[in-house]
Amino acid sequence: MSAVARSLKSSLGDSRLLLPLAVLGLIFLFDLIFIPGFFDTEIRQGHLYGSLIDILRNSAPIILLAIGMTVVIATGGVDLSVGAVMAISASVAAILIDPRKVGLTLSGDITAVVGDPTYSFMPLPVVIVAAMLAALACGVWNGALVAYVRIQPMVATLILMIAGRGIAQLATNSIKINIFNDAFSFLGNGFVLMLPLSIFLVLGIFIGSWLLLRRTALGLFVESVGISSRASLFAGINEQRVKLFAYVFCALCAGIAGLVAVSSIKTSDANVIGLYTELDAILAVVIGGTVLGAGGRFSLLGSVLGALVIQATMTSMYHLGVPASAITVVKAIVVVLVIVLYSEQARDVIRRAVGRTGTRKQGASA
Amino acid sequence: MTQTLGARLSNSRRFLPLGATIAMFFVVYAFGVMAFPAMRDSQPFFNLLNTAPFLLIAVVGQALVIISGGIDLSVGGVIALTTVVTAALLRAEWDPAVVIVLMLLMGITIGGVMGFFITYLKVQPFIATLAGMWFARGMCYVISDAEIRIYDPTWKTLAGVKVLIPGLADPVAKTGSYITSLVVIALVVLVVGLFLAHLTRFGRTLYAMGGDSGRNEQSARLMGLPVDRTKMQVYMFNGLCSALAGLVYSIYVGSGHGSHAMGMELLVIAAVVIGGVALTGGEGYVLGAFFGVLILSLIQSLILYNGQLSSWWTSIFIGMLMLLFIGVQSVLATINARSLARSTAGGMKRPRTAPWRDRRFLAGAGAVIAAIIGITLVGPLTSSPQTTTDGDSAILTGDCAPAESRAAEAEEMQAAGAAIVYQRFGGSDCVDQLYGLYPDGRVTGVDGTQTVEAQVEPSAVADLVTNLEGLGWFTDEMYTTWHHPCAECYTYEITVTSGDQTKTVGAVDGGTDAPAKYWLVKTRISALLPETNGAP
Numbered sequence: 001m002s003a004v005a006r007s008l009k010s011s012l013g014d015s016r017l018l019l020p021l022a023v024l025g026l027i028f029l030f031d032l033i034f035i036p037g038f039f040d041t042e043i044r045q046g047h048l049y050g051s052l053i054d055i056l057r058n059s060a061p062i063i064l065l066a067i068g069m070t071v072v073i074a075t076g077g078v079d080l081s082v083g084a085v086m087a088i089s090a091s092v093a094a095i096l097i098d099p100r101k102v103g104l105t106l107s108g109d110i111t112a113v114v115g116d117p118t119y120s121f122m123p124l125p126v127v128i129v130a131a132m133l134a135a136l137a138c139g140v141w142n143g144a145l146v147a148y149v150r151i152q153p154m155v156a157t158l159i160l161m162i163a164g165r166g167i168a169q170l171a172t173n174s175i176k177i178n179i180f181n182d183a184f185s186f187l188g189n190g191f192v193l194m195l196p197l198s199i200f201l202v203l204g205i206f207i208g209s210w211l212l213l214r215r216t217a218l219g220l221f222v223e224s225v226g227i228s229s230r231a232s233l234f235a236g237i238n239e240q241r242v243k244l245f246a247y248v249f250c251a252l253c254a255g256i257a258g259l260v261a262v263s264s265i266k267t268s269d270a271n272v273i274g275l276y277t278e279l280d281a282i283l284a285v286v287i288g289g290t291v292l293g294a295g296g297r298f299s300l301l302g303s304v305l306g307a308l309v310i311q312a313t314m315t316s317m318y319h320l321g322v323p324a325s326a327i328t329v330v331k332a333i334v335v336v337l338v339i340v341l342y343s344e345q346a347r348d349v350i351r352r353a354v355g356r357t358g359t360r361k362q363g364a365s366a
Numbered sequence: 367m368t369q370t371l372g373a374r375l376s377n378s379r380r381f382l383p384l385g386a387t388i389a390m391f392f393v394v395y396a397f398g399v400m401a402f403p404a405m406r407d408s409q410p411f412f413n414l415l416n417t418a419p420f421l422l423i424a425v426v427g428q429a430l431v432i433i434s435g436g437i438d439l440s441v442g443g444v445i446a447l448t449t450v451v452t453a454a455l456l457r458a459e460w461d462p463a464v465v466i467v468l469m470l471l472m473g474i475t476i477g478g479v480m481g482f483f484i485t486y487l488k489v490q491p492f493i494a495t496l497a498g499m500w501f502a503r504g505m506c507y508v509i510s511d512a513e514i515r516i517y518d519p520t521w522k523t524l525a526g527v528k529v530l531i532p533g534l535a536d537p538v539a540k541t542g543s544y545i546t547s548l549v550v551i552a553l554v555v556l557v558v559g560l561f562l563a564h565l566t567r568f569g570r571t572l573y574a575m576g577g578d579s580g581r582n583e584q585s586a587r588l589m590g591l592p593v594d595r596t597k598m599q600v601y602m603f604n605g606l607c608s609a610l611a612g613l614v615y616s617i618y619v620g621s622g623h624g625s626h627a628m629g630m631e632l633l634v635i636a637a638v639v640i641g642g643v644a645l646t647g648g649e650g651y652v653l654g655a656f657f658g659v660l661i662l663s664l665i666q667s668l669i670l671y672n673g674q675l676s677s678w679w680t681s682i683f684i685g686m687l688m689l690l691f692i693g694v695q696s697v698l699a700t701i702n703a704r705s706l707a708r709s710t711a712g713g714m715k716r717p718r719t720a721p722w723r724d725r726r727f728l729a730g731a732g733a734v735i736a737a738i739i740g741i742t743l744v745g746p747l748t749s750s751p752q753t754t755t756d757g758d759s760a761i762l763t764g765d766c767a768p769a770e771s772r773a774a775e776a777e778e779m780q781a782a783g784a785a786i787v788y789q790r791f792g793g794s795d796c797v798d799q800l801y802g803l804y805p806d807g808r809v810t811g812v813d814g815t816q817t818v819e820a821q822v823e824p825s826a827v828a829d830l831v832t833n834l835e836g837l838g839w840f841t842d843e844m845y846t847t848w849h850h851p852c853a854e855c856y857t858y859e860i861t862v863t864s865g866d867q868t869k870t871v872g873a874v875d876g877g878t879d880a881p882a883k884y885w886l887v888k889t890r891i892s893a894l895l896p897e898t899n900g901a902p
Contacts, residue, residue, distance in 0.1 A: 078492075151692050154437075154492075155645045159692075162632055163685025169678035174847075174879045175855060271879065279439075279496055292490050325511065325624060329504030335497035336483075343487040 016289040016297075019341055020305035023287065023334075027312045035319045047191045051315055057264075059311035060188075060198035061086070061257040061274075065281035066288070066303040067209050068253030073285050075246045076226040076295025077146055077153030082281055084164025085138045085251050086258030086274030089131040091168040093259055094177040094268030096122040096130055097184060117182040124183055128259065135255025136248060138164065143247030147240040157247075161278065168270035177268040188264025198260055205256065209249075210300055219298075222246060226295025284310055287338050309334070383642030384654040386694045390687075391661050398664065402671040408534050408543045414663040419548035420445065420611040420618060421633060421659045425641075426559035427607030428634045429655035433563070434600045435576035435583060435647030436484065436491035441608045442630035443502030444476055446623070448612025450506040453514035453622025462520040469609050476502065477605020481598040499631065506624030513623040516616060524548070524617045548614045555607065559652045562603070571596040576647025636684050637662050640691050649695075661687065670845075677847060677879055772800050779810070780861055780868070785831050787861040788891050792874075797856060801895055803827050809896060820896040830890060831864050837883045839869060844887075846872045847880045858888055 031038040031051075041050030065082050072079045097120045120127065138160060145156035179185060190197040213219035221242045224232045229239040254274075262268045286292050287309050288302030313334050317327050340346055398405045405411075415422065424441050431438045448469050455465045476498060483494040527547035535542025563569040574586040575593055587593045616622055635645075641658030643650025665683045669675045776787045784802035788811075791798045801811035807824035811817070838844060839862050861870040873880035 149696075151696070152645055155639060155688070155692055158632075158635065158639070159685045159688050162636060162688070163682045166678040166681035166685070169676070169879070170682070174676060174678060175874065279500075283493070283496065286490075286493055292492065323507060323511065325507035326504050328500040329508060332497045332499075332501035332504060335493065335500065339483060339487060339489050339493065339497070343489070345487070 016299055017302055017305065019289060019338075020287050020302055020309060023309050023338060023341070024305060024312060027309065027316060031312075031316050031319070035316065038316070038319060043194065046194060048194045051319065053196065055308065055311050055315045056199050057196040058315065059307050060196075060202050061261045061277065062280050062284055062307040062310060063202050063304050064205060064253045064257040064260065065277060066284035066307040067206060067300060068250030069278075069281040069285045070288070070290055070298050070300055070303040071209075071213070071222055071246045072153075072250045073282070073290050073292055074222050074226045074295060074298035075243050076229070076293075077243070077246065078157065078282065078292065079142060079247060079250045079254075080154065080157040080278050081138065081142060081160035081164055082250065082254040082257075083274035083276060083278045084161050084168065085135050085254040086261060086277060087165055087168040087270050088138060088171070089135045089255035089258035090262035090268045090273045091172045091177075091270050092134045093127050093131040093184070093262060094179055095171060096120075096127045097179055097181050098177060117180055120181045120184070124181075127184070131259055132252060132255050135251045135258070138254075139248035139251025140244070142251065143244035146247060147243035165270060168273075172268065172270045174270060179262065179266050179268065185263050185266050188260050188262075198264070201256075201260065205253070206300065206304060213300065218242075218245070223296055223298065226298075280310055281307075283335060286342075309338075380649075381651075382698050383649075383691070383695055384651045384657075387640065387642045387654045387657045387661070387691065390690075391657050391664065394661065394664055394668070398668050398671070402668075404671060405667075408531070410667065412531065412543050412545050412549075414660055414667065415549045415552070416544075416546050417666075418659055418663045419546065419552045420615040420627070421630070421637065421662070422549070422552035422656060423555045423607055423611040423614060424630065424634045425637050425655045425659050426555050426652055427604030429638050429641070429643050429650065429652045430559065430563060430569075430572060430600050431491075431604045432635075432638050432643050432645060433576050433647055433650060434572045434597065435580070436597070436600070437495065437635070437645070438477075438480070438498075438601065438604050438608075439492065439495040439631045440476065440480065440498035440502060441604070441611070441634050442627045442632075443499035443506075444473060444605065444608035445612040445615050445627040445630060446506050446625070447476075447502040448473065448609050449616040449619075449622035449626050450509050450514065450624060451622070452613060452616045453516050454509055456516050456518040456521065457514055462518055466613060469613055470606055473605040473607075473609020473612070474602045475605070477602040477608070478598065480605070481601030484601065485594050485597045503624060510622070510624075513621050515621045521617050521620065525620060548617060551610070551614060555610065556652070556656055563652050568596060568599060572600060573648055577644070577649060579646065582648055633662060633684075636688055639688050640684075642691060642695065644695060673846075677845075772798075775800055776802075776859070776861065780863060784861075785827055785863055786834075786891060787859075788895065789859040790856050792855065792857045803830070803891070803894060809894065813896075818896055822894050826894060830894065831862060833890060834862050834887055835864055837887060839871075839887070840864075840867050844869070844871045844881055844884060846870070847874065858884075860887065860891065 038051050041048055041052060043049070065086075069079060069082065099121050122130070142157050142160055145151045145159070146153050149156075186197065187201075188198060192200055213222065221232070221237050222245075224235065224237060225239045225242045229243075232239045232242070257277075258274060261273055282292065284306035285303045287306030288299055288304070289306075290298040290303065310331070313330060314327055317330050318324070322330065395405075395411075424445065428438055428441060451472065452465055452469055455468070456462065480494050480498045483489045483497075484491050524547050528544040529547060529550055530537055530540065531543040531545065535544060563572065571586065571591045571593065574589070574591055575583045575596065583593055612627075615627060619626065637658035638650075638655045639645060639658070640661055641650065641654035641656065643655055662684060665687070666680055669677070669679055669683075772789065772791075776789055779787050779800075779802035782802070783804060785805050786803040788801045788803070789799065796814070798814035799811065801809060801818075803809050803822075805824060805827055807822045807827055809818070809820040809822060856875050857872065858875065859870060859872040861868065871884065873884050875885075
């Protein structure tokens with residue numbers, strides 16, 4: 001058995017990834033039985049289409065948020081403002097692509113560019129960089145409040161959660177901005193190698209964060225600060241800077257998520273973009289096995305699986321014809337299911353049932 | 367002697383966050399009185415209570431939960447669910463008393479289930495109540511997608527009852543300052559909350575449990591306090607408060623729908639924080655949270671009185687205020703830590719972050735002062751581009767000049783007896799419409815280029831006015847939203863006159879903050895207008 005397979009097996013054995021995988025498996029089993037044709041995937045116009053592809057594509061924003069949120073939760077905090085940060089970065093991008101909507105003064109013939117798929121007021125790289133800068137500023141604000149001013153994370157980020165959406169509305173004049181630019185909407189709707197571009201984007205960011213956190217000491221610092229920031233300080237870790245990093249990283253992920261979200265629906269509405277997604281992201285992290293409130297060990301892959309669980313639930317419900325507004329009931333039931341599965345009592349039972357064979361093998365390999 | 371003095375000082379220091387909240391309320395109120403003469407009357411003060419009875423109720427339960435070291439995100443969801451179930455049961459002609467009792471039981475049950483998860487399955491309060499919120503919100507739409515109106519006479523009566531304030535009202539003529547019956551309910555809940563928090567064992571256990579990230583809970587347990595039972599009880603009590611707030615909400619708006627009280631949990635938590643209750647638990651007062659709601663109401667009414675600030679400024683101000691109050695709290699914590707260090711033998715090292723904390727306090731205070739100055743300055747500043755055409759003409763270099771509001775002409779029409787005056791202007795095609803609908807069925811106006819006259823059935827106009835009244839035109843549900851001039855969207859200004867009531871409401875069609883029913887009103891009015899100039 002190769003080392004990779006063994007490490008995979010042992011990481012499965014300690015029930016960190018096992019539970020999210022089990023929940024995901026349960027949902028797919030449910031789909032297999034109750035929704036005929038759920039797994040059908042076909043090639044249309046050179047692109048892959050199907051429910052599985054839909055789940056992957058639509059979960060892109062939640063996965064991005066969950067990756068960032070994992071790091072913050074691992075430092076022992078929480079970031080409630082990611083939805084507002086999504087709205088801010090999306091608004092900044094929308095304004096820079098098409099500032100006429102918000103009543104900014106422009107020269108030249110305006111009516112000629114209405115609906116022009118190549119028109120963008122600023123070049124697209126500038127748009128993306130500006131949106132990222134806005135997200136960065138939000139992250140620095142949150143991080144500074146938590147790390148240097150030492151406000152409790154939930155309160156510190158609650159401030160931006162409430163005020164941030166107001167700022168986004170202020171910037172956009174609270175007007176829906178339609179985005180006609182084709183190149184920008186490619187970000188959320190485009191296909192590369194038969195698969196949606198956003199999948200590759202998410203994959204790239206996941207691999208990047210994994211390398212950053214697992215192939216440098218940074219991940220260790222994050223976990224150390226999460227377990228005890230005081231002990232980390234004594235061990236020579238600049239815990240304030242680590243916390244600042246976590247919030248900035250989370251805000252940048254939220255900024256990218258905002259861009260993906262706005263480009264896939266082609267409309268920026270500061271009231272709606274990212275509304276309640278912070279809750280989804282936190283839930284994804286919790287499903288993924290990172291403990292909220294305690295800090296310490298984290299699992300990026302677990303959070304990605306958690307996000308997939310949420311999106312797979314929603315997609316399955318859409319297939320069953322459950323109205324969008326009533327889906328939250330199903331979400332609540334999934335949360336309860338997960339809570340019960342994760343509770344110590346249930347874990348004991350699972351450990352006894354599954355772990356009996358697993359521990360013996362682990363013992364043998366060790 | 368010095369010890370008792372020290373004890374007294376630290377005792378009064380405990381009340382400082384509460385004092386800061388109350389002082390802040392009166393300072394901002396005094397500012398409002400100076401800036402807006404309309405606030406000098408006594409009724410605007412009571413309206414702060416009248417516009418938010420459900421918040422006043424919800425905040426009492428939430429404050430207790432937060433003092434116990436937990437949090438409850440389900441408040442808004444439970445309020446919405448209560449309105450929907452109430453409306454559905456009343457539509458099925460259930461007895462109102464039974465409905466009220468059932469709803470309160472439902473609230474206690476939902477709170478109890480969440481409390482069970484938190485207490486016995488050791489689930490994070492955040493996650494458990496998040497599930498509760500999603501469940502409650504979703505159930506609303508399972509029961510009914512559409513809004514259910516409430517026609518029950520009991521509900522109508524409760525909505526209409528006004529309690530006159532002794533000394534400020536004329537009991538014979540039934541005029542003067544009043545509070546609504548709903549506020550009376552809220553005040554009763556406040557008294558119950560104060561009693562529970564400060565005069566019962568339950569309240570003492572709450573304070574003992576909260577704070578120090580769970581370690582105090584352990585201490586309380588070791589002291590033999592009934593922590594588990596109290597935790598269950600506090601979530602059940604909050605469920606009860608949420609359900610009661612939901613009943614009050616259903617009376618206040620007269621309907622039930624899943625979108626009611628959207629995001630209310632955030633407002634409630636913000637009010638609790640502004641009220642000086644520490645989110646870590648163990649510190650703060652229910653009364654402070656009550657004043658937190660009053661401050662939120664005050665901000666909203668100041669923005670309304672200003673008339674030039676958009677509704678989204680509210681959330682920005684709330685954020686700033688939260689920052690300020692957290693600043694106050696942590697300055698106090700620093701002072702406490704210092705005095706503790708002084709009293710400890712040998713002395714502890716002063717906390718490294720102390721200067722930051724002071725600076726933060728200054729920054730927070732600065733932010734609020736800037737906000738208050740802003741509220742007066744931004745109005746005139748942002749209104750200037752509306753009146754000077756230079757800015758506007760630069761938006762549109764196309765073939766037409768942007769239209770302006772024809773306020774004077776609209777007023778003339780109204781003076782001439784028009785029941786509805788409808789204006790639509792702006793946009794990239796420079797629409798400039800003004801219509802008046804008269805009770806005799808006459809429709810006059812301009813479509814931008816020429817004068818138009820038309821005739822409709824007189825009953826159609828009367829029906830329309832009744833219809834708009836039914837949509838809540840003269841209630842708080844219709845409010846003006848304010849925007850900068852927008853290059854691609856149309857601005858609407860609609861004035862409806864019925865009897866001695868007249869109200870103008872404006873909105874912009876690209877905006878997402880106007881009341882949803884406003885667009886229903888617009889559609890119904892434009893159905894009667896002559897089709898001219900190609901615009902709908």
